Amino acid sequence: MITLESVHKWYNRGAPNAVHALDDISLFVQDNEAVCIQGPSGSGKSTLLSIIGCLFAPTSGTAIIHGKPLSRLPDRFLTLYRRETIGFIFQRFHLIPGLSVIANITIPLLPLGVSLSERRHRAERLLERLALSHRKDFDIAHISGGELQRAAIARALINEPPIIVADEPTAHLDEQLSNDFMSIIAELKADGKTILIASHDPLVGKHVAIDRCLSMRGGRLTEPER
Amino acid sequence: MLLGNVNRHLNILDYALGSLWRNRFKNCGVLLVFSLVIFIIASFRLVTSSLDNSAEQVLSSVPDITVQKMTAGRQDVVQRIDIAEIAGIFGISEIKPRIWGYYFDELNGANYTVIGDAAFDAREQLPGLAIDYRGTYGERAGVSPVVVGQSIITSKNLVVRNSFSLFRPDLSLKSFYLSGVFAETTSLVTSDLIVMGIEDAADLFGLADGELTDIIVSVANPTEIDTVARKISERIVGSRVITKQQIRKTYRAAFGWRSGFGLACLLGSIAAFIIFAWDKASGLSEEQRREVAILKAVGWQTTDVMSVRFWESVVISILAYVLGYLMASAHVLVFDGLLLKPVLLGWSVLNPPLSLLPVFHLSDLLLIFSISVLPYLAATIMPAWRSALVRPDSIV
Amino acid sequence: MLTDVWSIGLLSCSAVTLFLALAGVRTGYRIFRYWNTESSSELQIRLEEEVYLSAALVEFGFVIQLLSVLMLVLAADYFSTILVGAMCAAGALSANPFGIPALLVKLVTLFLSAAWIVCHKLDISSEYYPLVKRKYLLLFCILPLLFLDATLLLLYLYNLEPDIITSCCGVLFSDQVGDGYNLFNVLPTSGLLALYAAVSLVSASVTLQLMSRRGSSAAVPLTGSCAIGLWIIFYFFSLLVITVHTSPYIYAMPHHRCPFDLLKAPYLAIGYPLYFLLHGAVIAGISCAVAALTENQRGLALPAARLRFRAGCLSLICMLFFLLMIVYHPLIYLLRGGEG
Numbered sequence: 001m002i003t004l005e006s007v008h009k010w011y012n013r014g015a016p017n018a019v020h021a022l023d024d025i026s027l028f029v030q031d032n033e034a035v036c037i038q039g040p041s042g043s044g045k046s047t048l049l050s051i052i053g054c055l056f057a058p059t060s061g062t063a064i065i066h067g068k069p070l071s072r073l074p075d076r077f078l079t080l081y082r083r084e085t086i087g088f089i090f091q092r093f094h095l096i097p098g099l100s101v102i103a104n105i106t107i108p109l110l111p112l113g114v115s116l117s118e119r120r121h122r123a124e125r126l127l128e129r130l131a132l133s134h135r136k137d138f139d140i141a142h143i144s145g146g147e148l149q150r151a152a153i154a155r156a157l158i159n160e161p162p163i164i165v166a167d168e169p170t171a172h173l174d175e176q177l178s179n180d181f182m183s184i185i186a187e188l189k190a191d192g193k194t195i196l197i198a199s200h201d202p203l204v205g206k207h208v209a210i211d212r213c214l215s216m217r218g219g220r221l222t223e224p225e226r
Numbered sequence: 227m228l229l230g231n232v233n234r235h236l237n238i239l240d241y242a243l244g245s246l247w248r249n250r251f252k253n254c255g256v257l258l259v260f261s262l263v264i265f266i267i268a269s270f271r272l273v274t275s276s277l278d279n280s281a282e283q284v285l286s287s288v289p290d291i292t293v294q295k296m297t298a299g300r301q302d303v304v305q306r307i308d309i310a311e312i313a314g315i316f317g318i319s320e321i322k323p324r325i326w327g328y329y330f331d332e333l334n335g336a337n338y339t340v341i342g343d344a345a346f347d348a349r350e351q352l353p354g355l356a357i358d359y360r361g362t363y364g365e366r367a368g369v370s371p372v373v374v375g376q377s378i379i380t381s382k383n384l385v386v387r388n389s390f391s392l393f394r395p396d397l398s399l400k401s402f403y404l405s406g407v408f409a410e411t412t413s414l415v416t417s418d419l420i421v422m423g424i425e426d427a428a429d430l431f432g433l434a435d436g437e438l439t440d441i442i443v444s445v446a447n448p449t450e451i452d453t454v455a456r457k458i459s460e461r462i463v464g465s466r467v468i469t470k471q472q473i474r475k476t477y478r479a480a481f482g483w484r485s486g487f488g489l490a491c492l493l494g495s496i497a498a499f500i501i502f503a504w505d506k507a508s509g510l511s512e513e514q515r516r517e518v519a520i521l522k523a524v525g526w527q528t529t530d531v532m533s534v535r536f537w538e539s540v541v542i543s544i545l546a547y548v549l550g551y552l553m554a555s556a557h558v559l560v561f562d563g564l565l566l567k568p569v570l571l572g573w574s575v576l577n578p579p580l581s582l583l584p585v586f587h588l589s590d591l592l593l594i595f596s597i598s599v600l601p602y603l604a605a606t607i608m609p610a611w612r613s614a615l616v617r618p619d620s621i622v
Numbered sequence: 623m624l625t626d627v628w629s630i631g632l633l634s635c636s637a638v639t640l641f642l643a644l645a646g647v648r649t650g651y652r653i654f655r656y657w658n659t660e661s662s663s664e665l666q667i668r669l670e671e672e673v674y675l676s677a678a679l680v681e682f683g684f685v686i687q688l689l690s691v692l693m694l695v696l697a698a699d700y701f702s703t704i705l706v707g708a709m710c711a712a713g714a715l716s717a718n719p720f721g722i723p724a725l726l727v728k729l730v731t732l733f734l735s736a737a738w739i740v741c742h743k744l745d746i747s748s749e750y751y752p753l754v755k756r757k758y759l760l761l762f763c764i765l766p767l768l769f770l771d772a773t774l775l776l777l778y779l780y781n782l783e784p785d786i787i788t789s790c791c792g793v794l795f796s797d798q799v800g801d802g803y804n805l806f807n808v809l810p811t812s813g814l815l816a817l818y819a820a821v822s823l824v825s826a827s828v829t830l831q832l833m834s835r836r837g838s839s840a841a842v843p844l845t846g847s848c849a850i851g852l853w854i855i856f857y858f859f860s861l862l863v864i865t866v867h868t869s870p871y872i873y874a875m876p877h878h879r880c881p882f883d884l885l886k887a888p889y890l891a892i893g894y895p896l897y898f899l900l901h902g903a904v905i906a907g908i909s910c911a912v913a914a915l916t917e918n919q920r921g922l923a924l925p926a927a928r929l930r931f932r933a934g935c936l937s938l939i940c941m942l943f944f945l946l947m948i949v950y951h952p953l954i955y956l957l958r959g960g961e962g
């Protein structure tokens with residue numbers, strides 16, 4: 001489960017260009033819950049997701065992810081925890097150009113010392129599940145938008161994390177691909193994963209897989225209109 | 227745990243190789259320049275070691291002990307009667323008189339080294355050195371036999387003729403005929419050498435009867451050379467006693483100094499290359515920043531990203547090292563050290579024709595590694611760290 | 623002989639090591655001054671990142687020092703062919719008063735750097751970085767030694783003259799009384815070997831005790847500190863035994879007592895595995911002791927315990943193989959009927 005209490009996040013605090021990105025956020029997410037966070041651009045959704053995704057610690061407040069308090073955790077341990085616990089799907093997928101699909105997917109396994117055969121085995125299992133096996137050796141520059149999306153999902157799942165965090169995953173996709181994406185999310189939820197999605201796409205917020213919708217404005221959370 | 231660590235590094239190396247390939251044009255530049263720097267350094271060492279090796283082969287025939295006389299700090303003639311002073315020293319197997327001087331040929335401005343050997347006999351080949359023996363073909367009255375080096379063949383126009391003359395101090399001419407020529411492999415020390423009978427040498431230099439320049443001493447047990455040398459110096463007042471080992475060390479010190487001096491001059495280029503490498507490693511393109519941010523976002527630590535950069539540097543430096551060394555070997559083996567021979571062999575009217583055969587020592591490999599690869603890797607540590615500082619949230 | 627190639631190589635290594643150490647100390651000073659584990663300010667985040675930089679600098683410096691020790695010995699071997707009277711590396715290092723001290727200081731910095739790396743690995747395994755200030759204090763202690771190392775090296779190379787008469791290993795390490803060079807003949811060989819056996823046994827016992835955590839935890843600081851001291855004594859005693867006792871059997875010459883010629887090809891370069899095992903045993907032994915000493919620090923219980931056990935095992939295994947190697951040649955000689 002995810003517990004945030006009175007979390008604040010400041011950028012450049014004390015400087016003329018200081019930004020109060022998160023203002024007294026308190027949030028509780030159950031295991032295996034799928035939550036959608038909606039809000040306009042600049043509302044703090046990405047910052048909230050970054051804290052939940054263990055990309056950085058909050059300036060103040062308590063953040064406990066899967067039983068681990070993250071508030072005062074040094075960056076090194078945040079990273080170690082992130083690689084085991086979080087699968088992050090980025091808005092623009094952020095796959096590395098010049099590498100094949102399978103190479104991109106297995107990147108999170110490299111620093112763990114996982115052998116080549118084991119890496120390929122895990123990747124091929126995921127590729128098969130996501131119907132991407134026929135593209136595994138293609139350079140990511142030569143695959144479609146939907147295939148990129150599925151490759152990004154596969155990369156997020158390769159370490160078998162319990163929590164999936166997705167930041168505006170359907171922002172650059174058409175309706176069909178957005179529906180495909182949400183179908184996969186529903187499958188992951190059925191697998192027992194906890195899912196957080198930041199999106200202003202109504203298709204995401206209204207999908208049957210989503211248990212709860214939250215709104216953000218000016219760095220604050222408000223309850224949903226569902 | 228150890229296996230896990232090894233696997234981790236292998237995985238990161240795998241990634242680093244892919245990264246190098248993706249940026250191959252940028253990395254090629256660094257590789258080529260680095261190879262060139264190592265080529266120059268390795269060439270210096272290989273030429274030095276081959277000269278050292280050639281000298282070593284030739285110096286095997288140098289006498290165990292050479293005794294000379296000094297007066298007012300300058301070399302003076304030794305009297306033949308001094309031989310009797312040292313004949314009783316235990317351990318000496320043979321004592322020979324010798325005349326060794328320099329003849330200045332005004333016609334072509336060259337200095338010849340003249341050795342008068344008591345054992346010289348044109349009817350048989352001189353032992354110890356490779357000689358193209360020509361026998362007593364030019365023998366006639368008043369003409370003395372000599373064995374000469376390669377450069378003298380050229381300077382005295384002895385390709386077509388068999389005899390030549392040199393001036394005595396009173397300007398009368400002394401004639402010689404060729405009974406042999408020193409082989410090219412010994413050119414390092416025989417190129418300007420003329421060997422003749424001791425009486426002929428005394429005649430050429432106008433030395434009085436019984437006057438010598440050196441006394442040559444052979445010692446039965448090589449480990450006793452220093453002891454015998456010390457005893458000789460005690461018995462002959464004002465003598466300078468030189469052992470074979472001292473000559474060998476002097477040659478080695480001279481070549482070592484020249485090689486080191488050349489290298490010291492190259493240090494500027496090495497430093498320039500290090501600064502160039504630092505600069506290249508420091509610049510991060512937008513794409514590279516994004517790549518680092520992605521890696522960190524998916525769970526790579528700062529140390530993992532630093533390892534990628536480190537392995538990239540290791541691969542480039544090892545490749546450059548191997549390439550540079552191979553080019554240096556080809557430079558010395560195939561092109562005879564063309565670029566460096568004038569620096570290390572020095573200036574002379576009579577330059578010895580010499581083929582270089584490099585000797586490869588593991589210690590040399592380590593030495594070149596330490597002055598090229600290690601500074602390069604050290605210079606890339608800070609840029610590698612800086613490049614790994616990109617925040618993962620920068621792509622969110 | 624500063625312009626000799628070997629001199630340039632050695633001085634180059636020293637310069638690089640000093641540069642790395644100075645950069646590391648600059649980072650260390652900032653960390654020492656401003657570090658606050660409780661803070662999540664930008665400065666603290668920056669300092670946490672700088673920890674990686676200083677670690678990389680020290681680790682690479684350690685590798686260079688290791689190579690530099692080897693290079694100094696190889697260089698000394700080369701210098702022996704130019705210096706009059708020096709028969710091998712030992713003679714060349716004794717050509718002036720700076721050679722042997724330069725080598726010893728290098729070895730000390732090597733061990734201190736290894737200890738720093740162990741401290742660092744332990745420190746970063748805890749979220750609280752409990753050893754951060756102590757490890758940078760250690761780094762501040764290493765820096766002046768590196769300066770001393772570079773200075774001694776420079777003085778040694780500068781004062782080498784090709785025509786200086788020097789002593790050779792046969793004279794330096796001989797067992798003749800009253801020749802003025804009996805640095806290592808303060809004890810008869812049998813007494814030396816008995817003392818060495820005792821030191822080895824005690825070092826191994828203390829390490830075993832640290833590994834198994836027998837005895838009260840209050841005794842750990844004393845035991846750990848003793849272990850470090852014992853391993854250092856074991857190291858220098860080992861060099862002594864190799865030189866005075868083992869090497870003549872390897873060279874098959876009773877008066878050839880040199881610890882450096884073992885690295886040469888005619889002796890199958892037996893020195894490399896021998897010294898690798900010796901240094902491995904000592905560094906692992908010191909690591910075990912460091913782990914035991916720091917185990918009670920916040921967050922280090924598990925990682926220190928793991929390191930303590932593994933390093934202890936490694937040190938004992940290396941020590942065993944090392945001891946087997948140094949007794950092998952004398953034993954074979956005696957079994958074949960040689961005189962003692």
